[in-house]
Amino acid sequence: MNASRVLAASGIQPEIAVGAIPDDERVWVPQAKDVWFRPLLLNTVSGGWCNLLRVRKSGVLSRHRHPMVVVGYVIKGRWKYVEHAWTAEEGSFVYEPPGEIHTLTVPADCPEMITFFNIGGAMIYLDDADRTIGYEDVWTKIDMCRRHYSEVGLGADFVERFVR
Numbered sequence: 001m002n003a004s005r006v007l008a009a010s011g012i013q014p015e016i017a018v019g020a021i022p023d024d025e026r027v028w029v030p031q032a033k034d035v036w037f038r039p040l041l042l043n044t045v046s047g048g049w050c051n052l053l054r055v056r057k058s059g060v061l062s063r064h065r066h067p068m069v070v071v072g073y074v075i076k077g078r079w080k081y082v083e084h085a086w087t088a089e090e091g092s093f094v095y096e097p098p099g100e101i102h103t104l105t106v107p108a109d110c111p112e113m114i115t116f117f118n119i120g121g122a123m124i125y126l127d128d129a130d131r132t133i134g135y136e137d138v139w140t141k142i143d144m145c146r147r148h149y150s151e152v153g154l155g156a157d158f159v160e161r162f163v164r
């Protein structure tokens with residue numbers, strides 16, 4: 001039995017090695033006004049996902065809480081959380097502890113930001129009184145991708161390449 005057949009027999013999932021910023025604009029999935037994500041890994045085993053987040057103009061990622069760790073790396077542009085004084089600049093690494101609540105905004109003079117995020121568990125959207133008004137997890141992300149890729153002609157199954 002050769003090495004690849006040994007791996008297949010053991011149940012190990014195939015690796016992913018891709019250009020993170022896609023050539024095809026359709027790979028970006030719209031999330032909110034002026035906000036898109038590009039899935040890189042949709043992790044159905046431990047629950048979570050890796051993606052690029054792209055925000056243009058003064059787009060806002062609504063107030064939310066992370067029950068698990070999030071780490072990020074700013075590839076382009078800059079952004080800040082309304083709840084914190086610091087700004088994440090191009091080249092910045094960001095760690096968000098479990099329990100962190102924040103609202104991501106991009107300064108008006110920054111035309112576009114792109115950041116890699118590794119998100120564990122879920123994003124729980126909150127109103128100003130900290131009441132839950134929605135959530136995202138790996139399964140809702142997969143659903144969003146399926147719908148979008150179907151609509152833009154890539155086919156709903158296009159998302160499968162990111163699912164592990």
Ligand SMILES: [Fe+2]
Nearest residue numbers: 064066070102
């Ligand atoms: Fe967040």
